[in-house]
Amino acid sequence: MRVDLPEQASIIAKQLVRNPTLYIDGEWVAGAGTPFPVIDPTQAMQLGEINGASTVQVEQAIMAARRSFDGGTWSRATPESRAEVLVKLHHLMVEHQEALIEIFITEGGCPRSLARTLNMEGPIESLRWIADKAARGPAGGWVRTLNTDPWAKTRGLVQREGYGVVTALTPYNVPYIAYVWKVAMALAAGCSVVLLPSPRAQLTALAFMRLVEQAGVPAGIANLVFGGPDIGRILTSHDAVDMVTFTGSNAVGADVMRQGAATSKKVLLELGGKSPNIVLPGVNPADVAAASLRRLFRNAGQGCAVTSRTLVPRESYDTYVEAARVTIPDIPIGDPWLEETWVGPLIRDDHRARVEQAVHDEVGLGARILAGGGPTNTSLGGYFMTPVLLGNLDNNAPIAQTELFGPVGVLIPYDSIDEAIGIANQTRYGLNANIWGDEEQAIAVALRIQSGNVAINGGGPQRADIAFGGYKQSGIGGEGGDSGFEEFLEFKHIIIPA
Structure with a gap:
């Protein structure tokens, strides 16, 4: 497995995508599945290939996320400690933004001006907001005392806590936005994540996950696998997965809904438009x-x-x-x-x-x-x-x-x-x-x-504080902002005798 970036790419960019491998349970491991080419669409040139995950490796990634969430290392950590890691991730994105832009230009063909503004400045601003959001609330979740009903016969608490294991399926056209809105947002809520990027945006995901590791996210909390529809189906149907967040076409979005329905997963969809x-x-x-x-x-x-x-x-x-x-x-x-x-x-x-x-x-x-x-x-x-x-x-x-x-x-x-x-x-x-x-x-x-x-x-x-989402068949739920953050939280009502 080897990928050679164009000559104009910086040394830092080349280092971020060196030895492209999967990231499972805190370890970088070689993929044992189908290889996927890395194409430079500007020159119609193959730069290398990356081995996808095998079915066994996908299972390992899901179960690593499950164990890490249930173990509480991250899900029951203090909001301040989670926020500290996300602030560091924000600093790393700022520090490496030029290299991240170069990787996106290479793999996605996105013009530099748009790669820098919409696809880098926007995600960086959102990540800063997400880190601030993560810092609010007590350990283990967000608690609110119920006192709005003067005739209530009980006392009550509402606990908001991480939804669980989240699988994130992301597109090629706005990869860094998707990684921040799906992966970083889930981490801020206390969830564990398995990321499956588009086969057309593998290098951006690899670079982002290296920064996630450097930021200090504990082993098993954030995982990266590469693959096609067969791997996606495992991630959207596995019993140990609680929630799926997907950005892509309406046809695939409908498949994701069907695959998650058997185990009543929460499904968040950002789909198409004809605006x-x-x-x-x-x-x-x-x-x-x-x-x-x-x-x-x-x-x-x-x-x-x-x-x-x-x-x-x-x-x-x-x-x-x-x-x-x-x-x-x-x-x-x-x-x-x-x-x-x-x-x-x-x-x-x-x-x-x-x-x-x-x-x-x-x-x-x-x-x-x-x-x-x-x-x-x-x-x-x-x-x-x-x-x-x-x-x-x-x-x-x-x-x-x-x-x-x-x-x-x-x-x-x-x-x-x-x-x-x-x-x-x-x-x-x-x-x-x-x-x-x-x-x-x-x-x-x-x-x-x-x-x-x-x-x-x-x-x-x-x-950064307003969710992005659509009406009708453009999706279900919103991404980013306060309401987008709420998507990654579960609701618990604790009833206490008066």
Whole structure:
């Protein structure tokens, strides 16, 4: 097992991913399962491979987490001691952030500017908040005396304690966010964890787990295995697992629900989206086209919260198209190692082929390419695709209802705000939305959008204290923030005679 990072990667980054192995019960052990390639999507080059876990090793990781939780070394430790470890993990992420960014650029093809902001500054801020959260409450959990009912015939205590053994299944597009929201949040609550990253994001998980070890998390509390769907099924169905947290596609999320149902596991899902980008009447489309299109196409559209359905007043449709024809050619596509790059490669060639085929099929049904498209001007050899905006279709078109995870948007006209809201809500998803216009009017529209997150005039960074989650088939539960933290806590009512 060997992985060679590109020449531009730092020595620290190379050290973090040296000798890629599993981490089980505090020991680094060679995987005995199926090998998975490590691909650099920028150059379409295999950098090495990592052996996945065998079924025996997955069992060992789960039981290590079970023993460690039941033993109480972490689950019944003082909040101050858990917080101390998480603060150290925060310091380590800050110290190694450039190396972590380089690893993500190599493995995920994420442009440096986005890898640094959304995918590093955001998780670091969240981890600091999580460490502060872990410090609150007495040993073993969070206790509150019940005294709200003056007619109660008993005295009572409510104990909030770690949910138990958590298995975390994470995506490739926002790995560090997922590790913080799933692994660090679970640790803050006193849980034990087994992490299974996407086979397309193995190096980021390896680097993160090395920092977890250095921070002083006790043996067995945090474990790392690599593998595919067969390993995932064990982690989502095993009797010793109490909770599963998953980020990924709706199809796999449904499988996770079914696999966990037999043992009544708690399942937390962050799934897909087909989010609207609404330009309200009175807004000059030329003033917002650049910002909205750059949000759509960043990281080649590989984001669950991408606002890929743009809705504009019918009278503004042509103006928006003209603005898009100016904007899209100016969006920098190419080498993700460069600060100015906005659109890097798609994660794999077969994924690019699926996205391109979806565009081809929609054009065959009568859609028109309004802006973008055509060959990508890069000699890097990776899985690049030129952003494209489609029109001459309605919201029932397959490409307007399907999450593509690629640099493809659709433009749909509307004749009234009520119609725009109806179009926005006509989807099985409800993860995100973006609204451009007068703030008071935009907030009024936002209150009618069926979405867990709505940005007004571009919004801003995700707050560490607010959960991220969606309506409808975009998921179950929230991640991050106070309510996301509550997901990792069990409820216990202690009744005492009056």
